[in-house]
Amino acid sequence: MHDIRAIRDNPEAFDEGLARRGLEGLSSEVLGLDEQRRAQILLAETGKADLNKLSKQAGEAKAGGDAAQFQEISESVSVRKSLIAANVELAEALDEKLRDMLMTIPNLPLDEVPDGRDEADNVEIHRWGTPRNFNFAPKEHFDIEGVKPGMDFATAAKLSGSRFVVLKGAVTRVHRALAQMMLDTHVEDHGLTELWTPVLVKSEAMYGTNQLPKFAEDSYQTTNGWWLIPTAEVTLTNTVAGEILEEAQLPIRMTAHTQCFRSEAGSSGKDTTGMLRQHQFEKVEMVTICTPQTALAEHARMTNCAQAILEKLGLPYRTIVLCTGDMGFGAQKTHDLEVWLPGQNKYREISSVSTCGPFQARRMNARYRPRMAEGTGKAETAAKPEFLATLNGSGLAIGRCLIAVLENGQQADGSVELPAVLHPYLRGKTRISSAGVLE
């Protein structure tokens, strides 16, 4: 959510930011509403101040035993009350209207983010690994002989419909090994704290991380009002909602392995075969809570954490900066990691790492108390709470990572050689045979 003061102070910058995202300027609309709202607040509060004064006088009259005076004041109060109530109601309505408007306006891109309309304008900033030279035509994951017995879309369709999968045998072991390897790496090599969280959350949490109010149709809701999280960003980030942290506690770097649920409402027809795009999938998520000043450094760090996983797996990838027109709603800057999928002969998104600045924190009312500079301890310099910065990134999407491992490791005979880093997690097994057996 945007800070109305910032818009008031610099409406041009606000509109320029929106323009960079390909959106119409909204400052005049927002500020017009803000002005109305403030005028109404003034009206309502003046009325309330009046009433408060009269109440006090009534109390004094009563204490002084002046019944006539008390009677007169009481009556004058009741006459004014309804008018003031109407003013208060209108003020609240305008306040809510402004808040609702601010809630649906996306975050502004940082200066350094490249301008552009869509994914064609994204900029590659890093490339690692060389796609293997296959001496045969590499297949997509669901067509590889050794994978077929372990990836059952027909049975999943019977149970749940399209965009679901049943994994069996060797493939489940690899899937599970990937999750463990990612978590262990983040915890031990990268110093993140592992959390295990609910996947059912209240609406407030979904508001905090921008899924609501604008993107309700992308997620699932239970009959009693809980939402199924589309990503652990929701639970991890909202752990600090409503809190005031001490600067010394920062940064807080978290990771969690969870199920994720997405309706994929806007993507019918896209990636319909295979398990690239599912309604239910697993992901290891990373979230950092820090000061706005350190957010960019943390963003770079988090990108490295995600890249490290792909490098450990020996999977070729590239990292791109999303252009202004392709960034998600809450992001100030986003890196996407794209892994090489030989079956598709393409790089495909496997991780998205974003800094939101104080945008989500403002929604969540998540703040920190800045450390005071030494020797400046006057009362007026006492540290006021400020909004935190929040960052999130996949580290990584496990299903997509599984696909990448299978496609990149496939052999001419339909077997799959698995990355060495996974062998310990497979009790020394190194490959899936063309018959689908882990050996």
Add this chain to the structure above:
RNA sequence: GGAGAGGUGGCGGAGUGGUCGAUCGCGCCGGUCUCGAAAACCGGAGUGGGUGCAAGCCCACCGUGGGUUCGAAUCCCACCCUCUCCGCCA
């Protein structure tokens, strides 16, 4: 699901109709003392909003939403949440 207790400022914990935005303790900040620190003592400090060049003034906030009253943290109603015990259960 049943019974009970409770939700107050950064934390702990008072407060049961009118200078209570809230006693007190801890923690925090400044000062005195000290070579320096600790202790002790003195002083300061809630959050959000409106208004004003500013000093300041005003409004709201004691889980949430209603109600009673001239006036509510305090009384009434509904809801939410937490904790304890019992039951059931992975």
